[in-house]
Amino acid sequence: MMELRKTLTGRIVLTAVATVILLFLALPIVVIVVTSFSDNAFAAFPPDTWTLNWYKALFADGSKWPAALSLSALIAAISTVFSLIIGVTAATALVRSELPLRSAVFALVLGPLVIPQIVTALGLFLLFEPAAMLGSPIAIALGHTVLAAPIAVLILIATLRGIDERLEDAAASMGAGRLTIARRITFPLAAPGMIAAAIFSFITSFDEFYISQFLSSVDTVTLPVQVYNSLTFDIDPSVTAVSAILIAVAILALGLVALVRWIGSGRQDSLLSVENTVGVANPGGEVV
Amino acid sequence: MAALTATAPAGPRKLLASRKTRIGILYALPVVVYLLVLFVYPILSTLLLSLKDADGSFTLHWYADALTGVNLSVLITTLRISAETALFSLVFGFVLANAISRLKPLWAGVAMLIVVVPHFISALVRTYGWIIMLGDKGLVNESLSGLWIPGAPFQLLYNELGVVIGTTSMMLPYTVLLLYGVMRGVDRRLLAAASSMGAGRVTIFRRIYLPLVAPGLASAGLLSFILSLGYYITPALMGGPNQTMIATLINQQVTKENQWNGAASQGVILLVLTLAGLLLVKAVSSLGASRKKRNAS
Numbered sequence: 288m289m290e291l292r293k294t295l296t297g298r299i300v301l302t303a304v305a306t307v308i309l310l311f312l313a314l315p316i317v318v319i320v321v322t323s324f325s326d327n328a329f330a331a332f333p334p335d336t337w338t339l340n341w342y343k344a345l346f347a348d349g350s351k352w353p354a355a356l357s358l359s360a361l362i363a364a365i366s367t368v369f370s371l372i373i374g375v376t377a378a379t380a381l382v383r384s385e386l387p388l389r390s391a392v393f394a395l396v397l398g399p400l401v402i403p404q405i406v407t408a409l410g411l412f413l414l415f416e417p418a419a420m421l422g423s424p425i426a427i428a429l430g431h432t433v434l435a436a437p438i439a440v441l442i443l444i445a446t447l448r449g450i451d452e453r454l455e456d457a458a459a460s461m462g463a464g465r466l467t468i469a470r471r472i473t474f475p476l477a478a479p480g481m482i483a484a485a486i487f488s489f490i491t492s493f494d495e496f497y498i499s500q501f502l503s504s505v506d507t508v509t510l511p512v513q514v515y516n517s518l519t520f521d522i523d524p525s526v527t528a529v530s531a532i533l534i535a536v537a538i539l540a541l542g543l544v545a546l547v548r549w550i551g552s553g554r555q556d557s558l559l560s561v562e563n564t565v566g567v568a569n570p571g572g573e574v575v
Numbered sequence: 576m577a578a579l580t581a582t583a584p585a586g587p588r589k590l591l592a593s594r595k596t597r598i599g600i601l602y603a604l605p606v607v608v609y610l611l612v613l614f615v616y617p618i619l620s621t622l623l624l625s626l627k628d629a630d631g632s633f634t635l636h637w638y639a640d641a642l643t644g645v646n647l648s649v650l651i652t653t654l655r656i657s658a659e660t661a662l663f664s665l666v667f668g669f670v671l672a673n674a675i676s677r678l679k680p681l682w683a684g685v686a687m688l689i690v691v692v693p694h695f696i697s698a699l700v701r702t703y704g705w706i707i708m709l710g711d712k713g714l715v716n717e718s719l720s721g722l723w724i725p726g727a728p729f730q731l732l733y734n735e736l737g738v739v740i741g742t743t744s745m746m747l748p749y750t751v752l753l754l755y756g757v758m759r760g761v762d763r764r765l766l767a768a769a770s771s772m773g774a775g776r777v778t779i780f781r782r783i784y785l786p787l788v789a790p791g792l793a794s795a796g797l798l799s800f801i802l803s804l805g806y807y808i809t810p811a812l813m814g815g816p817n818q819t820m821i822a823t824l825i826n827q828q829v830t831k832e833n834q835w836n837g838a839a840s841q842g843v844i845l846l847v848l849t850l851a852g853l854l855l856v857k858a859v860s861s862l863g864a865s866r867k868k869r870n871a872s
Contacts, residue, residue: 403805
């Protein structure tokens with residue numbers, strides 16, 4: 288009886304502490320979204336009166352936000368295309384071929400993910416500055432791809448490993464050519480992974496700050512740099528609305544990835560009645 | 576006859592292998608070339624720049640500069656804040672991962688969602704959320720005043736407390752995910768066995784559970800330490816002048832002072848610290864793997 292009570296109190300305390308830690312993670316995000324609808328953008332929580340003024344101010348005349356938003360979207364789109372090209376080829380090489388120095392190539396891919404981003408940004412600055420490419424959207428997109436491509440590679444490696452090669456063998460045995468197999472079997476099965484890779488590449492570039500800040504000029508200010516500037520230099524209350532939009536974009540993107548995965552998981556199962564192992568076997572402990 | 580059937584598949588298989596190798600090299604080319612040009616080469620040129628004097632001759636004086644005076648104290652601040660962040664994210668991460676691993680699958684899923692989703696939201700935005708929350712009239716101070724806590728409102732921003740709160744919340748998803756994986760991997764039968772032999776709760780925790788999760792704890796702590804080292808946004812926005820970290824200094828030297836060599840030497844120091852930490856993580860995880868093997872047998 289004594290033992291039971293101890294466990295119960297312990298459990299209650301543990302749950303309470305865990306809840307506080309979860310609030311610690313969630314509250315900063317909730318507070319921004321709520322504050323973005325508040326009449327007074329800098330104080331008082333919860334707000335006294337509600338308004339949409341900060342969202343309207345974003346698109347008012349002379350606002351810097353639309354330019355920053357479209358620049359970030361443009362750079363993220365370019366970076367996504369680069370990342371997908373690199374990702375598809377690299378994942379094919381790493382999963383579906385006999386590649387010499389395979390682990391060295393894999394280590395190179397992981398490099399940008401483990402090295403401090405400020406170091407990567409400094410290196411890119413030293414590369415693009417002498418080339419007079421500072422402030423060029425292409426230079427920023429090329430820089431973002433250094434961070435986004437490895438993520439795309441990792442997602443696509445997991446995707447390719449998850450495709451049952453027996454389906455391709457079966458198609459080949461029935462006389463399908465290499466191109467037909469790629470078009471009719473591999474691509475449809477890899478499509479959800481490719482969409483996920485594209486979304487994560489886009490978000491990586493869209494939210495990237497270090498490289499953007501080092502490579503931007505007065506005329507090319509990306510959205511995160513503009514957010515940082517308005518938090519440090521000119522206090523612009525619209526920044527709460529922008530932050531809330533960035534939160535919405537991130538959650539929307541994650542939701543989309545989950546949806547695509549869910550649709551995709553049904554596809555292979557319907558083709559393959561054999562029970563598949565859930566998730567992706569990942570020998571070597573590679574983190575995906 | 577037997578020899579014939581054995582050698583027959585060797586020819587086509589070899590052909591296939593070499594074709595597969597050629598395709599592999601061809602497909603690996605884009606990523607290798609891209610990262611060599613835009614990642615490896617820039618870092619090597621950073622290294623070169625940090626060793627070059629104004630007239631182009633070899634020098635180590637940028638490193639001497641980086642390791643003396645104000646720069647040294649910035650480096651020490653960086654190490655201190657990273658250590659504090661690692662400690663707090665480890666403790667909170669341990670408690671949360673432990674709690675989640677005991678939850679029913681549905682609630683564990685919800686809790687994991689709350690852990691993971693913030694990780695995909697821009698650190699800049701989350702930092703701003705903390706600035707709103709920790710201000711004099713922010714949610715935290717208003718709640719503390721409302722509870723008649725003596726001394727409230729507290730100064731929670733533009734000091735070390737603010738920075739560590741911010742960076743800890745950024746690192747927490749990593750530690751929770753890592754530790755949750757480790758805790759799920761603990762063989763519950765070992766705990767049951769100890770219990771059946773009469774070991775108490777505390778003994779089981781100390782002698783069985785902790786040694787099993789220790790390598791995971793060590794790598795999670797090290798990882799959040801390494802990741803904090805290069806942090807810029809949160810210390811710059813939530814700290815005061817005494818919380819300048821090395822990334823802030825690098826940024827200042829490049830954008831304001833045009834001191835590229837100095838920035839390069841600090842970048843290299845940051846890089847070396849990170850790589851040393853990663854080697855440690857690797858050593859710890861291989862230690863953990865061998866321990867797990869021994870226990871399982």
